[in-house]
Amino acid sequence: MPPSSSRSIAVIGGGLSGLVLARILQQHDIDCTVYELDATADARRQGGLLDLHVESGQLALREAGLYEQFRGLTRPQAEAMRVMDKAGTVFIDQAAPESSGAGGRPEIDRTELRGLLLDSLDPGRVVWDHKLRSAARLDDGRYALDFANGSRRTADLLVGADGAWSRVRPLLSNASPxxxxxxxxxxxxxxxxxxxxxxxxxxxxxxxxxxxxxxxxxxxxxxxxxxxxxxxxxxxxxxxxxxxxxxxxxxxxxxxxxxxxxxxxxxxxxxxxxxxxxxxxxxxxLPTDHSWPHTPGATLVGDAAHLMSPFAGEGANAAMLDGCELALALIEHGDDVEAALREYETAMFPRSSDASRRSARGLDLCFADDSPRGLVEFFGRVGAGGVN
CATH class of the missing domain: 3.30.9.30 (D-Amino Acid Oxidase; Chain A, domain 2)
Incomplete structure (x- = not known):
């Protein structure tokens, strides 16, 4: 693979994982291009609020140099939580903190978080209206990228950050959601x-x-x-x-x-x-133990790697940590891309498997014949901050 100064990095998908990756690489003067299927940044809703965890989402923003800006966008009142049944009987009523201080799991609007990341990138770093149609490994080890708008590109390093129905994933894994x-x-x-x-x-x-x-x-x-x-x-x-x-x-x-x-x-x-x-x-x-054999010059982050149910608040946090850890591994290993990919995947597989299992358990706690009993008992054991 070419040295880092001339290596082309293609990140497929402009969600949180891909943008965190691009931002941290940019901080270290490493070029990459993010290819996003949306025509513009505001082409569709980005969802509601996210609670960012200290050890994952917040860590990624610290490494990206955006933590203080993030704190200014958080919504302390959104850290409240209520659990009730269909009659409106309230079983848990957790008040919001008086202020959004350091630590905790502050809430932020997903659109504002994505906007923060997008605004931090150099112009042209994100290429819009590029929906990946197919990717293939060439004889020289590079990857050929074919986009729905008719454009074609090649990349030395291919990162699939393209979500649940990733077009990059089949290059590494036979798993499907x-x-x-x-x-x-x-x-x-x-x-x-x-x-x-x-x-x-x-x-x-x-x-x-x-x-x-x-x-x-x-x-x-x-x-x-x-x-x-x-x-x-x-x-x-x-x-x-x-x-x-x-x-x-x-x-x-x-x-x-x-x-x-x-x-x-x-x-x-x-x-x-x-x-x-x-x-x-x-x-x-995806299967809670999803992994793949090392594939030269390619890897996955975010939902492309470990799509999970939203009932433990782990998906976005895990995705942001993926982008962060992959970027740091690439920075640390310089021209040895394969060592960087192995380091990233070795740490990510067990971490994402644990988060996926907790997400699956969270779904079962929420959807049961006698709910909300299971969720109320869970919070009674671990505290109301255990799942959000």
Missing amino acids: TYTGVSSVEFHVIDAPTTVPASAALVGTGSLFALSDNKNLGGHGGRDLHLGVMLRTAEDWLDTRGVDWSSDAAAARAVLLAELADWTPALTDLIRHCDDEMVPRRIYA
């Missing part, structure tokens, strides 16, 4: 204290877990609510409701309200008064 048994419909309630004051008060300012009968109405509170109805159900449930989720909000609300027919109106009013934009999702995961 499988359905976890949970589907969701996400929605927003804008200015909730004005539109649904009673419901907004019940939700609170932080994380909400309203759990009963293998169902969850949950997400994040505050003025504008980012929520979802999640169900343990068949993989084809979203397709068999007879609803165009993207354009028929009235029909979508009717389906969700029918699923939660015996839930308190204080919770279901959130559905009645939500925005018309609804996003259906099936939750998939």
